[in-house]
Amino acid sequence: MPGPPAQPLRTLGRLVVLLLTITILADAADVLVTLDERALLDRLIAGVDVPGPELERSDDRLAITALVQLASLILTTIVFVIWFRRAYANAPRLAAMEKRYGDGWAIGAWFVPFLNLVRPKKIANDIWRAGDPAPPAGVPFVEWPVSWLLHLWWALWLITNFVSNLASRALDAETLRDQRSLASATLAADLVDVIAAAAAIAVVVQTTRRYERRREALGA
Template sequence: MSATSPLKPRPLLPARTPQAPRLLLAAVVLLLTAVILSDLFSLYAGTRAHSLLDWEGGFAYASMDDWDAADARYQRAWTFQGQAAIVCGIVFIAWFHRMYRNAVALAPDRLRTGTGWAIGAWFVPLFNLWQPFRIALDMWAVCVPAPASAPAVTPAPGQPAKAAKAVFWPVGLWWGLFVTSGVFNQYTLWAYDRAESIPDLRDAVVQLMVGDVLDLAAAAAAIHFTVRLTAMYRRHTP
């Protein structure tokens, strides 16, 4: 090539869509399963504790040793639940952030917040009651397949994506159960710690068991949400 030869522009390669975080998804599902198992153990502990609190005629038919053992079982269950929730929360937020970054790469003009909020939104008090849900809705709207019969509609820049007749209930179910179980479990632990009479203690144990069921349902809904969102995103990747 001579010094006077015109330089030809290098052809642009098509942007490559990031792959779905399969390993992170597997870790999230595994840890959510561990959360479910810890909830089942707490339900078992609650059932055993409730059977000891047989209130009839003003007397409880349980020795102090039996109740101490039941209470210790409950404490172990709460320890397992707490450990599983912390580890699962860390990995889930990592998956959540990665999926949001991928969604931005897929449709950069259809997301309402920066990628940093996919992590930060979980740690801002009160703000964390709805902002992660909005981010999840945006990711879902980007990844959900549009109905074949629906006309393509390009949203304005900075506005959330809208898909006609798209199904969003998995996002709402997961978030509703997650927030409800979190708030309810905080109340039940408070009620259990402050119970002084046998009837109050028995009521608190029943409430704790209801909270375990809510937490279990929230973990199951989270598994459905994460697996389905990742599967929808993979349809957009080569």
């Protein structure tokens, strides 16, 4: 008897895209606030007397944008891994494949140190392959082609994590110059994250589209 049909992915995909867009907007807001903060630090370093209320407003803006970024990160992560797991769990219903990993790894692989540098990408590759509208005959599933878009997204994801890690190491900045360096590191992390999030949107949109077309074509 045939197994249960593949679950739809479209609504989850749209929600992920919405949350990634919010993440981009939060990063953009943080860029603007951090640029103002760095300009303020430049004035302090130059010996300019900056009024206390102005310093407080700058700190408040930084705190608000940081909170929004954290909230968007948490929400996006939760919904993304739900989307990712559903896509992987249903992949065998779209293509003749044998999963290399259990469904739980579609979530767990993101949170295991070192393993999260490799395994999520392999799972993403398999999800992409499962949606292939014209599966290549006589070719093992793991050798089916994968779009350059996935490689670009993954490279950007690794870079943004590396840059964010460097920025976090400067959080204990004490001197004005150290605080300025922290502001510059934060700007770099925000800008890379914007690019990575944009690439993630493209991956989610294209992967969901392939998945749904394949599901509808098979009546899965």
